[in-house]
Amino acid sequence: MLPFLEDRLLTVIRYPHGMFGEAFYQKNVPDYAPDFVETSNSEGIEYIVCNNMKTLLWLGNQIAIEFHIPFQTISSKGPDEIVFDLDPPSRDHFHLAIKAAVYIKEVLDELKLISFIKTSGNKGLQVYIPLPDNTYTYDDTRLFTAFIANYLVSKYPESFTIERLKKNRGDRLYIDYIQHAEGKTIVSPYSARGKSHAGVATPLFWEEVNENLKIEDFHLGTIIQRVQRLGCPFRTYFAAKAEQNFEPVLNVLKAKKS
Incomplete structure (x- = not known):
């Protein structure tokens, strides 16, 4: 997963109550995110950028099940x-x-x-x-x-x-x-x-x-x-x-x- 998440604004869907419970989309990085979690601001939203295994594992512990990404990186001027x-x-x-x-x-x-x-x-x-x-x-x-x-x-x-x-x-x-x-x-x-x-x-x-x-x-x-x-x-x-x-x-x- 990591090469495809690298340098991309990340939206996750979290399932804190299990698959049959209520899920929610998360774009903004939470206040309690550890220092190794990289972020990037776009249109007022501080997105998580999952550039390392630590961040991926942390997101797993947040019960982030789905990972959705745009068609460009944070440094791209258009779709890649x-x-x-x-x-x-x-x-x-x-x-x-x-x-x-x-x-x-x-x-x-x-x-x-x-x-x-x-x-x-x-x-x-x-x-x-x-x-x-x-x-x-x-x-x-x-x-x-x-x-x-x-x-x-x-x-x-x-x-x-x-x-x-x-x-x-x-x-x-x-x-x-x-x-x-x-x-x-x-x-x-x-x-x-x-x-x-x-x-x-x-x-x-x-x-x-x-x-x-x-x-x-x-x-x-x-x-x-x-x-x-x-x-x-x-x-x-x-x-x-x-x-x-x-x-x-x-x-x-x-x-x-x-």
Whole structure:
């Protein structure tokens, strides 16, 4: 978890009364935080920045179960990654998240973009495209996320939607491209989730993303053994940022817009 939390404003969800009790979001660092807990101020909020193992363990002792982070670091001027959140209406429709992820991967491969994928830890999948630091704006990335989302919806309208209102989605999977914006957050890789199956937002290998993939298999009881056995599918994530060739794709989209 630590490489993905490093230098990012952290929002946690704490469960002081257990999973079935009342939980709450925490953004501001509490007054009683020990000195080794680093912080960073943004818009009047003194956020925790989890840059060391001591802080991670302390947060665990605070019963912080979920770790949510923005798409940029405290030193970034813009996003250093694009994330597609593939959110099916229920776990019974997880096959739609698999379908969407496979189609997105086909497009990204055609565009020669490096991508990674993880479970959300709940009922969906999340596709990541690492970007070089301090290079692109959220307006740039919105052009791309909107393009991919609209492409999928136009090709498979019976399966996918960009409809914001849940009541209008039916049984279609919601492709949330608006959530990728400044100030928004997404669950960190390897974060647990406060759900009944104790899910973990688990990095996957792309070859695992097929009809045999089951969201229930990735939980606190299996994740450590999985990493020990297979290694981390995101181990080349940060190296990929320098190799990513996003500029030609963005230039085409900008030309179409103008």
